Amino acid sequence: MGTKDRPFVKKLAGYIDLSDEELSIIDRFFEHTRPFPAGSDLIHEGQRSPGAFILDDGWVSSYKVLRGGGRQIVNILIPGDFLGLRTVLYRTADHSIEPITQISASTLDKQNLLHALETGPRLATAILWAASADEAMVVERLVSLGRRDAVERTAHFMLELWARLRRVGMADPLSFACPLSQYHLADALGLSAVHINRVLRQLREDGLLTFRKGIVTFDDFEHLVRIADFNIGYLDYDSIRVH
């Protein structure tokens, strides 16, 4: 695969124009790329020195399990995202990471990362931006769980997913492929699977969005954005891009 085709590179390219030299530095990130099967944890909570990855293909969830069996998905990770970046600093993983589909991930070598950060402020800034965009998303989901009802929350989640997928060229203008089950949605949105089903039905019957056979389609994008109180700008490059 050409470096420019990698989702991670597409993502960074959204922030800065990458020089050939910068591209070749990033290229080293993908020296050790290998597949992992769906379902078995890449990293599990409490694990020591688990190492970090860049997700290159497939979908992943990071989650925590509570005493009592409940599960909360902290984030859905898509190609181009870091996996377990914080564990490079934190010795112990504070949540589990599980592939939802079969995935392909590249081991994140500490030396390569530091080397990339030291080549100059441009690349460093782009990488840190990408990393802190992840945290901004977690904050947005926190707000959803705290103060949005089930319909708003679901709509917001789908729009956010779409916006992130767009960045790495994995979504169409009004739809995207989504391998999540209703159980995944429930655990991500803090709802029961039964209720997610009802919410999806309502959204479909109201002509807002359709999720069927692994495809999410926005039937009324504008209305959906209004209902979800979705801030189109907060994921938009142009407002933050360095020229």
Next chain:
Amino acid sequence: MGTKDRPFVKKLAGYIDLSDEELSIIDRFFEHTRPFPAGSDLIHEGQRSPGAFILDDGWVSSYKVLRGGGRQIVNILIPGDFLGLRTVLYRTADHSIEPITQISASTLDKQNLLHALETGPRLATAILWAASADEAMVVERLVSLGRRDAVERTAHFMLELWARLRRVGMADPLSFACPLSQYHLADALGLSAVHINRVLRQLREDGLLTFRKGIVTFDDFEHLVRIADFNIGYLDYDSIRVH
């Protein structure tokens, strides 16, 4: 105030033993410290290049307001915490920051920060640890909002607050001073103020914790930890401290 007495320094000292040289470097962080009144935003959502601070005294909330008037507090910041660190990278503030009490905060100078990070991996690691501990807390609150009921959520929040305050020498073994109103608690925990009141009453009547006149007291610490499913280790230094 001696450098060693500052909450931020106490917090870092929990991760590494600070040399005199490192202390003098950190000392520069506090060159420009000044008070801010309670109630008026330090940073408001959407503001451009808002700058960042280290909170030296007093309590602060970071929050988002939704269309419809609802408010979600993303984090309660206590002395030693960074304020708006992410806005050093993000050009635009993605949430508002409001002092809850009168506060004293030090302007975070980008040059000072970079200088401190470049002096060596020890100090850099400690500072980044402190910063990423913040994110870990947001994640823990996300889990609370998604999968814990009101009582568990409230208990967990109080324990977390206590653990953080302990680090900077602001909590006793079984109690701490807490300037939050029930409205603050409600907005932080995604509940109504009315319900927070009932939950606090229940916790009090069950002999678990008492919150009266600005003092939180743990009446049955062990039981509380069990109810909240609180991971004592996740804020514990010893498990991550570098020797």
Next chain:
DNA sequence: CGCTTTGTTGAACGGGTTCAATTCGCGTGG
């Protein structure tokens, strides 16, 4: 001492859960 903010309590309502049953999609083996 009045005024505003914060805390407290009751009663009715409703969004979301839980339990339970049924259906659908699909791979697997007979």
Next chain:
DNA sequence: CCACGCGAATTGAACCCGTTCAACAAAGCG
């Protein structure tokens, strides 16, 4: 090719946790 099995989706009904509305008490403050 069909029967079976199993996970995911779907739907109904009863229940309950937390909200909302409303009223009042208490506490801080000019």
